[in-house]
Amino acid sequence: MKALRYHGERDIRYEDFEDASLTADTDVVVKMDLCAICGSDLHIYHGEGFSEDTGYCVGHEAVGTVEEVGKNVRRFRKGDPVMISAAVGCGNCPACFAGEIVKCHVSGFACYGLSHALQGCQAEAIRVPMGDFNLRAIPEGLDAEQALMLTDNLPTSHLGCQRADVTPGADVGIVGLGPIGLMGVEIVHVMGAGRVFALDLVPERRELAAKLGAIPVDPASATETIFEATRGKMLQSVVECVGADASLNLAIQLAGVRGTISSIGVNNNMAFPFPMALMLAKGLTFRMALCSVQSHWDELIPLVQSGRLHPEQFISHRMPLSQGAEAYRLFDAKEDGAMKMVFAP
Ligand SMILES: [Zn+2]
Numbered sequence: 462m463k464a465l466r467y468h469g470e471r472d473i474r475y476e477d478f479e480d481a482s483l484t485a486d487t488d489v490v491v492k493m494d495l496c497a498i499c500g501s502d503l504h505i506y507h508g509e510g511f512s513e514d515t516g517y518c519v520g521h522e523a524v525g526t527v528e529e530v531g532k533n534v535r536r537f538r539k540g541d542p543v544m545i546s547a548a549v550g551c552g553n554c555p556a557c558f559a560g561e562i563v564k565c566h567v568s569g570f571a572c573y574g575l576s577h578a579l580q581g582c583q584a585e586a587i588r589v590p591m592g593d594f595n596l597r598a599i600p601e602g603l604d605a606e607q608a609l610m611l612t613d614n615l616p617t618s619h620l621g622c623q624r625a626d627v628t629p630g631a632d633v634g635i636v637g638l639g640p641i642g643l644m645g646v647e648i649v650h651v652m653g654a655g656r657v658f659a660l661d662l663v664p665e666r667r668e669l670a671a672k673l674g675a676i677p678v679d680p681a682s683a684t685e686t687i688f689e690a691t692r693g694k695m696l697q698s699v700v701e702c703v704g705a706d707a708s709l710n711l712a713i714q715l716a717g718v719r720g721t722i723s724s725i726g727v728n729n730n731m732a733f734p735f736p737m738a739l740m741l742a743k744g745l746t747f748r749m750a751l752c753s754v755q756s757h758w759d760e761l762i763p764l765v766q767s768g769r770l771h772p773e774q775f776i777s778h779r780m781p782l783s784q785g786a787e788a789y790r791l792f793d794a795k796e797d798g799a800m801k802m803v804f805a806p
């Protein structure tokens with residue numbers, strides 16, 4: 462089969478790859494219908510991946526059609542349309558039973574496409590371990606693009622917003638307006654936020670947030686702008702969706718007394734200089750986490766079905782998998798309005 466493989470910094474190739482096949486009775490092989498590039502795939506693209514491997518197949522967001530099931534798979538059969546959770550659990554340990562898939566006692570936090578350990582989704586087919594647990598039939602009323610956004614981005618955005626202690630009427634900040642940040646603008650509105658301040662360096666992205674009802678703010682003058690708008694109270698909740706040192710720092714500056722910062726960006730800096738005295742003086746709560754995707758589905762699916770969340774609106778490009786290298790280049794350079802890049806086989 463064909464797949465996108467990582468060969469080194471800024472070197473993603475569309476190439477032959479070993480066919481996805483069953484290796485356990487609980488596996489499911491899914492033929493890919495749509496897959497996507499995630500912001501976190503850019504760490505790999507920049508040569509700052511999560512393993513020293515090369516030649517592995519990348520990607521962890523996909524929907525598809527069941528092709529083959531192991532003999533202990535009970536919930537799926539050939540031909541079923543399914544969405545694949547980016548978080549991979551064993552489905553059989555106390556953590557998975559509790560919905561804390563990131564704490565899975567067997568797999569730890571496993572994800573596709575980070576090394577040779579678990580083949581990525583940017584391929585014509587993928588093997589899903591513990592298919593009964595890590596797949597869900599595409600819910601009624603959702604199209605494939607909406608389901609694709611439920612495989613990682615929308616649940617991650619939801620996690621970030623949930624952990625930001627948003628209460629009705631609150632002033633909330635969203636730092637970073639890629640797809641996850643923009644989804645967050647919609648989510649915190651659904652949660653009852655009063656004013657939503659939306660920050661990004663790219664003016665076009667701030668305009669998108671404004672169309673969703675947020676107040677666009679240029680990060681360069683954000684501290685003063687928000688100080689004035691809130692009469693010095695600053696923000697009760699800040700959802701930080703970038704993970705860069707500068708954006709984390711900005712989030713800390715923007716939070717008000719007893720405020721909460723919830724970060725879902727990926728930061729590999731082991732020596733981030735936390736402004737401890739400021740955080741102490743303001744009494745801030747700071748949270749970061751990876752997403753147990755499956756645990757968010759029951760809450761999010763009805764919100765997409767009823768049209769209160771529109772995560773598919775952030776798809777900017779639809780391309781064949783064979784143009785993977787170009788898609789990564791565009792996405793990395795934020796060229797051509799690149800926002801969410803989606804591939805079909
Ligand atoms: Zn992702």
Ligand SMILES: [Zn+2]
Pocket residue numbers: 550551552553554555556557564565566567568
């Ligand atoms: Zn488990």
